[in-house]
Amino acid sequence: MNKEKTTSGSEIHKQKKDSIPTGDSQRATSGELHQMAGGEHQTLTTNQGVAISDNQNSLRANLRGPTLLEDFILREKITHFDHERIPERIVHARGTGAHGFFELTASLKNYTTAIILTEVGEKTPVFTRISTVAGGAGSVDTPRDVRGFAVKFYTKEGNWDLVGNNIPVFFIQDAIKFPDLIHAVKMEPDRGFPQSASGHDTFWDFISLTPESMHMVMWIMSDRTLPRSLRMIEGFGVHSFRLINNSGQSTFVKFHWRPKLGLQSTIWDETVKICGADQDFHRRDMFEAITAGNFPEWEFAVQLFTQEEADRFPFDHLDATKLIPEELVPLKVIGRMVLDRWPNNFFAETEQVAYCPANVVPGIDFSNDPLLQGRLFSYLDTQLSRLGSSNSHQIPINAPKCPFSNQQRDGHMQMEQPTGRVAYEPNSLSGNSPRESSALSFHSAAVAEIGEKGRIRAESFSDHYSQARQFYLSQTSYEQAHIASALVFELSKVEHPHIREAMVGHLRHIDEDFANRVATGLAFDKIPDAPEVAVPVQEMKPSPALQIIGKMKDTLMGRVIGILIASGSDGAVIEKIKKAATNAGATVKIVAPKVGSAKLANGMLLAVDGQLAGTPSVLFDAVAIILSDEGAKALSMESAAIDFVRDAYGHLKAIAFDKGAQALIKIANVTQDAGVVDTNNIDAFITAAKIRQWDREKSVRTLA
């Protein structure tokens, strides 16, 4: 005891200057750090505003003694920390958000009174969150999964939330099935895996017993669920909504987002490897694009149709498993959205933002889609447990930017201080308290509803295969092969043979050849029986608008080209490729065995963006390999370098190489084709870099 006292008394004070972590010494250290960071600093305080002298040491009874309960600074800090997490979203937990604006370019004033859809040139602030569905908040960015596409428009008439997906249809027709669908796709309850993957028994069991999901299955097995970038996905409001005009007339509407950069996806093997190379691939891409001023942009388009037109569709537009082909009701582009500001704080904005399909503004109304009707309830309800208060609309990211006022009071975390004695309406005691007003307010469409109530479903909801077939037949042969192979992959993960068989049975109604391809991929010796159908499958005209390849843009905008170099590489060639790629809109990154810089043949140092082992070619859209003979020789022994080339080839990317790099190209088993280009022909490389070399695929993998 005495000994310790002596130490703490005199010796420690001597040591302090040599940076023993006591309060005083740390203050000196942190002071220096602050100076290094530059600038004046506020005093660190408790949440009560009391200045803190030492943020490194808790209050102790003596030098090596117990910590005192009295230490309110420690208790406050730890207590706050213990409660930092809020429940993550039950679905769409992993998301990336950004601020921006919506600008109307064509008025819908004949159809709606909503100012946001009638005042051309008006810029409305938005907050957009794009998410995966199945994984938790800390899961990876690139599983095979639907992407949520939620936009909050802070309009002059209140918040309008368009809470959609990157796929225009959904798995189920009625909201009552949603908890089952989600329980089936999420990790299995007894084992706690898989995290964010649909390739497991419970998901396919549910799907195989839910024929209405077959159209959506075609979409999720397509490369739409493997986006290259969140900036390169489409968005859909999915359901039919209504627009209501000045005369109270209503028109049905479907909402679409179309990316300025065009559609672009990865391929399965590539996406699996991206997942290992960069779990935050999509979030990082969005962050880097916005902070570099390359603002993601989408066109906003509508499909408008009347009840009479809807009555003639060969499907029911109230059924969320159906889409309206663009060829049947063309898209009318009416605006654009630009995301131009990264949030200040991830938690405060991206995590706390609360979307709700029931948030509409005057002039917009709901349809009777039973999936939408259930959603109208679910979102506000989920916010109560997620954000913990009926006042979550007061959180800045959720609050309308127009005035809002009513007689709702109190509740957890009330931030407002309403004055006066009146908290009800109508009242005669307050001259200026808020009153209802008919003009400019929200009115529901005046729709007559007749019929008997019951747990029933319209006959028009019973065709589950026609649009699935239309989707499949609308794809290019490359995309069809990817869909069939995705099914083989997913069903190969399923342990129960009867589930695999049931699934292939469904596929027979979509296309016999397709079912056979999947059956062969699963090594079936005979094709399973198809289930009975409620109504015959209809033959629908193929819709090329359903392809990804058809919607890719001939551009390098938003794309990244990786140049693999080593000591002794030719600086002039590197420069030429860099210039051509950046002129075409691409970003260029230099990869080398060591980060920092590499010494080129001319003795100059070139800054390196990524170290080879941590920067595989899956992170790029096309690659160039520029090496000296010695560089190629050294890299020929590096599996990361061989994989760099081999993967770029296997993922159907353009590869440029100079003379020195030939040795590495050879070791990686690359065969010459239109996408493998000598650096003497940089134009050919730039052209090839804009597309995937689809024809190469049959020589690099066996597809179903």
Ligand code: HDD
């Ligand atoms: Fe949902 C979140 C999209 C059907 C219940 N949904 C959520 C998000 C998106 C969608 C993008 C994330 C919003 C964000 O970024 O915070 N959901 C859809 C689409 C659907 C759909 C396009 C079908 C067309 N959802 C759906 C049904 C129900 C829900 C049928 C329930 C009956 N969805 C929820 C939820 C979530 C949610 C549980 C979780 C977190 C949240 O709401 O705020 O209420």
